[in-house]
Amino acid sequence: MIIAIDGPSASGKSTTAKGVAKFFGILHLDTGAMYRAITLEYLKYLDISYDSQDFIDLVKEIEINFNRDNQITLNGLCVEQDIRKQDVTSKVSEVSSISIVRKKMVEKQREIARNIDCVIEGRDIGSVVFPNAEFKFYLDAKAEIRAARRLKELTNQDKSVTLDDLITQIKRRDFLDTNRKISPLIRTKEATIIDTSSMSVDEQIEQIVKIINNK
Ligand code: DC
Numbered sequence: 759m760i761i762a763i764d765g766p767s768a769s770g771k772s773t774t775a776k777g778v779a780k781f782f783g784i785l786h787l788d789t790g791a792m793y794r795a796i797t798l799e800y801l802k803y804l805d806i807s808y809d810s811q812d813f814i815d816l817v818k819e820i821e822i823n824f825n826r827d828n829q830i831t832l833n834g835l836c837v838e839q840d841i842r843k844q845d846v847t848s849k850v851s852e853v854s855s856i857s858i859v860r861k862k863m864v865e866k867q868r869e870i871a872r873n874i875d876c877v878i879e880g881r882d883i884g885s886v887v888f889p890n891a892e893f894k895f896y897l898d899a900k901a902e903i904r905a906a907r908r909l910k911e912l913t914n915q916d917k918s919v920t921l922d923d924l925i926t927q928i929k930r931r932d933f934l935d936t937n938r939k940i941s942p943l944i945r946t947k948e949a950t951i952i953d954t955s956s957m958s959v960d961e962q963i964e965q966i967v968k969i970i971n972n973k
Contacts, residue, residue: 759784759875759876759892759893760871760875760876760878760888760890760891760892760893761775761778761876761877761878761891761892761893761895761966761970762878762879762883762884762887762888762891762893762894762895762949763775763778763877763878763879763880763883763895763896763897763966764879764880764881764882764883764884764885764894764895764896764897764943764945764946764949765879765881765895765896765897765898765943766881766898766904766928766931766932766935766936766943767790767904767908767928767931767932767935768899768904768905768907768908768928769897769898769899769904769954770897770899770907770954770957770959770962771790771879771880771897772788772790772879773959773962774879774897774954774959774962774963774966775788775877775878775879776877777959777960777962777963778877778963778966778967778970779876779877781963781967782875782877782967782970784874784875784876784877785828785870785871785874785875785876785877786828786876786877786879787824787867787870787871787876787877787878787879788830788879788880789863789867789878789879789880789881789883789887790850790879790880790881791830791838791841792822792830792863792866792867793850793853793854793859793863794830794841794842794846794847794850795820795822795830795832795837795841796817796820796822796853796854796859796862796863797841797846797849797850797853797854798832798837798840798841798846799816799820799832799833800813800816800849800853801845801846801849803816808856813856813858814858817858817859817862818862820832820833820862821833821834822863822866824870842911844919847927847931848927850931851930851931851934851935851938852934854935855934855938855939855940857940860940860941864882864886864887864941867880867883867887868887868888871888878891881935881941881942881943882941882942882943882944884896884946884948884949885941885944885946886941889946892973893966893969893970893973894946894948894949894950895949895950895951895952895966895969896945896946896949896950896951896952897952897954897962898951898952898953898954899953899954899955900955901925901928901929901932902925903955904928905921905924905925905927905928906921906924908924908928909921909924950969952965952966
């Protein structure tokens with residue numbers, strides 16, 4: 759069983775997907791973390807262009823996995839904290855729009871979820887990665903509310919960022935994620951839309967669990 763949860767950044771996907779996976783005792787796969795990990799690696803080599811052989815090699819050689827605690831690893835090292843930092847967040851929409859990056863990540867996502875039950879969250883799960891997923895959800899919320907959620911999550915290092923900065927950043931990422939040529943963020947017609955603007959995490963999890971159990 760594949761449960762696909764798509765939606766824009768900070769719409770509540772991660773916490774909800776985690777909760778739903780825990781309820782059913784199945785794997786939670788955070789595909790955004792994978793795009794963040796490859797961006798973290800790219801930040802070390804900002805002088806290489808996306809169409810260069812060096813970039814192709816970087817993508818080819820990179821090893822992105824999840825450890826036993828379901829934390830993301832980059833070339834064998836846990837990068838769960840580093841991938842949430844502002845420099846990664848500012849660059850990730852750009853890196854994730856590159857076709858060789860998407861090809862590699864989608865292959866890996868299909869490999870991880872092959873033959874197992876899994877809650878997978880991202881932007882293109884119900885549309886591209888698992889178009890035949892048994893359950894598809896699309897979570898959304900107003901940009902201002904999503905930015906306020908992000909502000910709460912910021913680490914001490916990122917405390918100089920204001921709510922207005924985050925609203926601007928979220929709207930920019932929404933634009934890039936929705937308008938890119940390959941696998942843009944879209945609501946598939948089969949997806950159940952959940953507006954999380956005034957919902958608690960528990961309510962979001964409950965609503966999804968209820969829909970699944972009713973089928
Ligand atoms: O869910 P998130 O904010 O951690 O995702 C980070 C970025 O990764 C997001 O701006 C777009 C990209 N992404 C993507 O292109 N496709 C996915 N399936 C998941 C994330």
